[in-house]
Amino acid sequence: MKRASNTQTNGYFARQRGVGLVELMTAMALSTVLVLGAVTVFSKSSATSRNQNSVTQLNDNARFAMDMIRRQLLMTGFRDEAWIVDTVDDALQVVNDTTDQITVRYAAPRDCLRNSTAGTGGVAVNVIDVDSGDLRCNGEPIISGVEDLQVLFGEDTSGDGIANRIVNAGAAGLQMNRVVFVQVNLRLATDRDDVLDVDQQVRLFGASDGAGADQTFTDGRMHREFSTVVALRNPI
Numbered sequence: 001m002k003r004a005s006n007t008q009t010n011g012y013f014a015r016q017r018g019v020g021l022v023e024l025m026t027a028m029a030l031s032t033v034l035v036l037g038a039v040t041v042f043s044k045s046s047a048t049s050r051n052q053n054s055v056t057q058l059n060d061n062a063r064f065a066m067d068m069i070r071r072q073l074l075m076t077g078f079r080d081e082a083w084i085v086d087t088v089d090d091a092l093q094v095v096n097d098t099t100d101q102i103t104v105r106y107a108a109p110r111d112c113l114r115n116s117t118a119g120t121g122g123v124a125v126n127v128i129d130v131d132s133g134d135l136r137c138n139g140e141p142i143i144s145g146v147e148d149l150q151v152l153f154g155e156d157t158s159g160d161g162i163a164n165r166i167v168n169a170g171a172a173g174l175q176m177n178r179v180v181f182v183q184v185n186l187r188l189a190t191d192r193d194d195v196l197d198v199d200q201q202v203r204l205f206g207a208s209d210g211a212g213a214d215q216t217f218t219d220g221r222m223h224r225e226f227s228t229v230v231a232l233r234n235p236i
Contacts, residue, residue, distance in 0.1 A: 054190040055222060058145060062188050062226045065135050065143045068112075069102070069184050070230050072126055072137075077234035078106040091236040092176055096169035100151045101129040106234070112137040133189075147187045147223070154181040154229075181231045193220040 077091035095101040108124040111117055115138075117124050127138055130149045134141035153171075154163030156178050163180050165171075187202065200217045202225065217223050 050192065051195050054192045054195050058188055058190050058222065058224060061143050061145045062186060062224070065146055065186055065188070066184065066226060066228050068135075068137070068142060069128060070228060072102075072104045072112065072128060073182050073184070073230040074233055075106040075108070075124075076104045076232060077236045078108070079234075080107055091234070092179070092182075092232075094151050094153075094169040096151075099130045099148050100169065101127065102149075102151060103127050113140055135186075145188045145191060147189050148185075150185040152183040152185070153179045154183065156180045176236055179232065179236065181229055183227060183229050186226045187223060188226065189217075189219075189221040189223045191221075195222045196220055 073092075089105070090103070091105045093103040095103075104126050105123050107122055109117060109122065111124040112126040125138075127136075128149075129136055130146050133144060133147060135143045135146040135149070150168075152166050152168055153174065153176075154166050155174060156162060157164045159178075161180060166183065167174055197220070200223055201214045202217065202223050203214045
C-alpha cells in the first residue's frame with residue numbers, strides 16, 4: 001500500500017489558511033451595515049404603523065362626531081301626535097363665532113345625555129359645541145380631536161323647497177323657517193404630534209363661511225376637514 005507523501009500532506013495543510021485581518025474587518029463592516037439597515041427598516045415600519053393608526057383613529061372620530069350631529073339635526077323640530085302646537089319654538093339656533101355652536105330642540109323624553117326633559121316641558125334642548133379640542137353636547141365631551149365646527153344653511157327664499165343660497169348664521173336676511181338643509185363642517189386633528197414632519201396648510205371650507213384664509217399648522221399633527229349635508233325633516 002502506498003502512503004501519501006509528505007509533500008502532498010504539507011500542501012493540503014498549506015491551503016487551510018485562517019481569516020486575515022482585512023477579511024475580518026470587511027465582514028464586520030458588512031454586518032454593521034446590515035444591522036443598521038434592519039434597524040432603519042424596523043423604525044420606519046413602526047413609524048408608518050403608528051401614523052396609520054393615528055389617521056384611522058382620526059377618521060373614526062370624524063365619523064362618530066358627524067353621526068351624532070346628523071342625528072340631532074334630523075330630530076330638530078320633531079313633535080309627536082300629542083304635541084299641542086304646530087312647531088317647536090327656536091327648534092334650530094346657531095351662534096356664528098370662531099367655532100360655531102348649534103342648539104337643537106325637539107319633543108323627546110330625554111336629551112343627548114339621557115337626562116329627563118320633564119323640566120323643559122318634554123322638549124330636549126341639546127347644545128353642540130367645541131371646547132378645548134372636544135366636541136360636546138350640553139357641556140359634556142363626546143369625542144376628542146375636534147378643533148373646529150362651522151355650520152352653513154341652505155335657505156329656500158322662493159318657497160319651492162329648493163335652497164337658493166348657502167349662508168352662515170350671520171348672513172343678512174336669513175330666516176330660519178326657510179332653511180331646508182344644514183351643511184356641517186368639522187376640522188379634526190390626530191392626537192399624536194409626530195405624524196407629519198412638514199408644515200400643513202388647511203383652508204377651512206373655503207370662503208363660503210366668510211373666512212377662506214389658509215391656516216398653517218406646524219404642530220406635527222395631521223389636520224383634516226370633513227363635511228356633510230343634512231336635509232331637515234321637520235319645519236323649524
